[in-house]
Amino acid sequence: MDLSFTPEQEAFRRTVRAWIKANVPKKDRDASGIEYGDPQRVAALKGWQRTLYDAGYVAMGWPKEYGGQAADVVQQNIVNEELLLARAPGLIGMMGIQMVGPTLIQFGTEEQRRRHLRKILTAEEIWCQGYSEPGAGSDLAALKTRADLVGDEFVVNGQKVWTSNAQFADWMFCLVRTDPAAPKHRGISYLLIDMQSPGITVRPLIQMTGDPGFNEVFFDNVRVPRQHLVGELNQGWLVANATLAHERNMLGATTRTQQMLNGLLRLARTRQRHGRPAAEDPVLRQRLADLMISVEAMKYHSFRALTDTLKRRPPGIAASVNKLVSTELNHAIAGLAMEIMGSYGHLARKSPHVIDRGVWPVEFMFTLGLIIGGGTSQIQKNIISERGLGMPREPKGKP
Numbered sequence: 001m002d003l004s005f006t007p008e009q010e011a012f013r014r015t016v017r018a019w020i021k022a023n024v025p026k027k028d029r030d031a032s033g034i035e036y037g038d039p040q041r042v043a044a045l046k047g048w049q050r051t052l053y054d055a056g057y058v059a060m061g062w063p064k065e066y067g068g069q070a071a072d073v074v075q076q077n078i079v080n081e082e083l084l085l086a087r088a089p090g091l092i093g094m095m096g097i098q099m100v101g102p103t104l105i106q107f108g109t110e111e112q113r114r115r116h117l118r119k120i121l122t123a124e125e126i127w128c129q130g131y132s133e134p135g136a137g138s139d140l141a142a143l144k145t146r147a148d149l150v151g152d153e154f155v156v157n158g159q160k161v162w163t164s165n166a167q168f169a170d171w172m173f174c175l176v177r178t179d180p181a182a183p184k185h186r187g188i189s190y191l192l193i194d195m196q197s198p199g200i201t202v203r204p205l206i207q208m209t210g211d212p213g214f215n216e217v218f219f220d221n222v223r224v225p226r227q228h229l230v231g232e233l234n235q236g237w238l239v240a241n242a243t244l245a246h247e248r249n250m251l252g253a254t255t256r257t258q259q260m261l262n263g264l265l266r267l268a269r270t271r272q273r274h275g276r277p278a279a280e281d282p283v284l285r286q287r288l289a290d291l292m293i294s295v296e297a298m299k300y301h302s303f304r305a306l307t308d309t310l311k312r313r314p315p316g317i318a319a320s321v322n323k324l325v326s327t328e329l330n331h332a333i334a335g336l337a338m339e340i341m342g343s344y345g346h347l348a349r350k351s352p353h354v355i356d357r358g359v360w361p362v363e364f365m366f367t368l369g370l371i372i373g374g375g376t377s378q379i380q381k382n383i384i385s386e387r388g389l390g391m392p393r394e395p396k397g398k399p
């Protein structure tokens, strides 16, 4: 197997690196593109995504008519790697770019694609995901939010919860129950809902990081035009699962894990333990090596997934494997950083003695959330064992 890049790809890499060097906003290095409610940060991150899009480096694989370049996935991979090396900020519009965008390309009407796709890429419109409800998380198909078709409009009533970014999102892709009499997977539809519609109330929930990252969203007779239905009426489960596979790919991206590992290595080289850099302590060194080996293995697994995409082979359970491994690794990396910092790890972000601007305690708490969000580790293990390894399904009614 040849894992090296072609001369053309290496030349492309040099061009990207030069552009990034000139354009990455230095003060936002390492900033995550998600889970921020602060309007100034939202505006800054929208601006960064726009700059990156104008340079031609966002969703390069999308068809040209929808704002992409029909480029192969290797090019986007090179861009992602270079952004990672430069510790560039994440993209605020990831749920649009990685989740609803590809879903609209696959299932949307031409009108929906033309209306939404370009604004997703330019960050003019930010999206949130309205799936989970108080009684529907792992068992997503138990959702109860109703949408009744009245003339040419759906009338939506109910509640979503844990809705990340709803406080500044312009649109929501949302699962609603359109046929309460049908078996639960067959009465669901997939709607695009304008967050400015009358009858929507967004209430921020404070996460353990202290940030209002996600929200409760209430719908009180919210009117949604019928043309905002994606896919067929009552066939939303199919569309929803396509989005979920894209979400697992997004959460399982190796770039974030590598970025965190690089940060951990910098920390271990600069913090002291027993009078020498923490990276030279034999026990810590062993643990750092273990994490590096896992991240390296994950990178090669992601190359396998890349090859599948290039050869147009179905990804199988690769997305679940990536989601499971990367979210758990991210938490382990942040956990070791906390240990290396000792009592400094408990300092609040604004403390003058804080290390690395206080990102590690936030990462430690936030990465725990990502083990749950997008389908918990237990659910990913169920998917891998049942759909990937062909093991027997969990018997119904088991306590």
Ligand SMILES: Cc1cc2nc3c(=O)[nH]c(=O)nc-3n(C[C@H](O)[C@H](O)[C@H](O)COP(=O)(O)OP(=O)(O)OC[C@H]3O[C@@H](n4cnc5c(N)ncnc54)[C@H](O)[C@@H]3O)c2cc1C
Pocket: 128, 129, 130, 131, 132, 133, 136, 137, 138, 139, 161, 162, 163, 164, 165, 214, 369, 370, 372, 373, 374, 375, 376, 377, 378, 379, 382, 394
């Ligand atoms: C940071 C974060 C962001 C999120 N953002 C969004 C968002 O933007 N939009 C959205 O719609 N949702 C979002 N969620 C919600 C997320 O999708 C759910 O929390 C998740 O699917 C789990 O559902 P639940 O919380 O109801 O837990 P439950 O389903 O009640 O699970 C409780 C526990 O039981 C285990 N369990 C449940 N069923 C099984 C089973 N069959 N086999 C083995 N174990 C099982 C679970 O693994 C878990 O440990 C977010 C969550 C987090 C933490």
